[in-house]
Amino acid sequence: MDDNNAKAERDRRGIQSVEVGGQLLRALAHAGRPLPLKDLAREAGMAPAKAHPYLVSFGKIGLIEQHEASGHYGLGPLALQLGLIALQQADPVRIATPLIADLAQRIGHTVAVAVWGSRGPTIVRIEESPAAVHVxxxxxxxxxxxxxxxxxxxxxxxxxxxVRAALEEERAREKTLGLRTQPGMPPPKPLPRWEDFEPTLAEVRAHGMSRSEGAVIQGVSAMSAPVFDHAGHMVMAVTAIGPSGVFDTRWDGELAQALRECARAVSQRLGAR
Structure with missing residues (x-):
């Protein structure tokens, strides 16, 4: 048996009863609340009589506990401990890195990951476009x-x-350095005040993502989707960048949908619901 066949054989091996019982844990996690036996079994795709022995065993090791008053089944203390440890070990950038590589190939544009740093959004990962034109x-x-x-x-x-404090710092740096004009481009617009910036932010929240069209470099556009953690806090931005002539900035376009799917996949790995 060659190495590939041996690996495939190892991947196929497992304990079927563990996989079947895992459907109950998955159903509880999806529901997000304790469930009676009948409902839990239905969500897991099995009969209550089949589900009950699994729940008894899971209860003995703390993965599941039964509430005395209602009789409903919920996740137990061991499940909570495992979840907390998984959240501590989760690294948004590490999780996103293979996903943005696939995304860049799918959409044909450069994809970058940004996190909030000491001076604001900072690029920490870049996956170059497979196309001949690079940003x-x-x-x-x-x-x-x-x-x-x-x-x-x-x-x-x-x-x-x-954000308001960071914007004021950026405005102060602009005032100190002055507005720099790139060759062949009109002078950049001064940075807005907070009250003038708020309508733009309302549009971003309304669409659940943001876009820019030739704002930084003439002829280059971008779209960005947010990644959230288990507490609902934004921890990362996944951004696609490309030439404006072939870059789809429609809110409901295929590129926007692909960005949302990628950001949602990372968010789910971080425990976001």
Whole structure:
């Protein structure tokens, strides 16, 4: 038996009863609340008489507990401990890295991951476009809050006081450095004040993602989708960047849908519901 066949054989091996019982745990996790035996068995796709022995065994090791008053079954203390440990070990960037590689291949554009750093949204991972045309980006680049898709996304979902302070710092840096004009481009617009920025943030929240069209570099557009953790806090932005002429910025376009799916997959791995 060659190595590939041996690996396939190992992957097929398992204990079927564990996999069957796991359907009950999956059903409880999906429901998000304790369930009576009949409902739990139905959600797991099995008869109550078949489900009950699994629940007894799971109860003995703490994966499931039965509430005395109602008789409903819920997740037990061991399940809670395992969940907390999994959340502690979850690394959003590590989880996202293979997914953005697949995403870049699917959509044909460069995909970047940004997290909130000491100076604002910061690029920490880049997956280059498979197409011949590339958008030049660097790890460690700090994104403008009002001027980029990822910046607008963080601004819409982070606490307002944090974003407002970061925007004032960015405005102060702009005032110190002055507005720099790139060759062949019109002078950049001054950064908006907070009250002028708020309508843009409302649009981002309404669509659940953000976009920019030639805002930073002429002829380059971007769309960004948020990643949330188990507490509902935004922890990362997944952003696609490409030439405006072939970049679909429609809110309901295929590119937007692919971005949402990727961000949702990472969020689910982090415990977001």
């Amino acid at each position: 030049n980006m660097r790890h460690g680049t700090v994104e403008s809050l009002p001027g980029t898709a990822s910046g607008r996304l963080f601004s819409a979902y982070l606490p307002a006081e944090k």
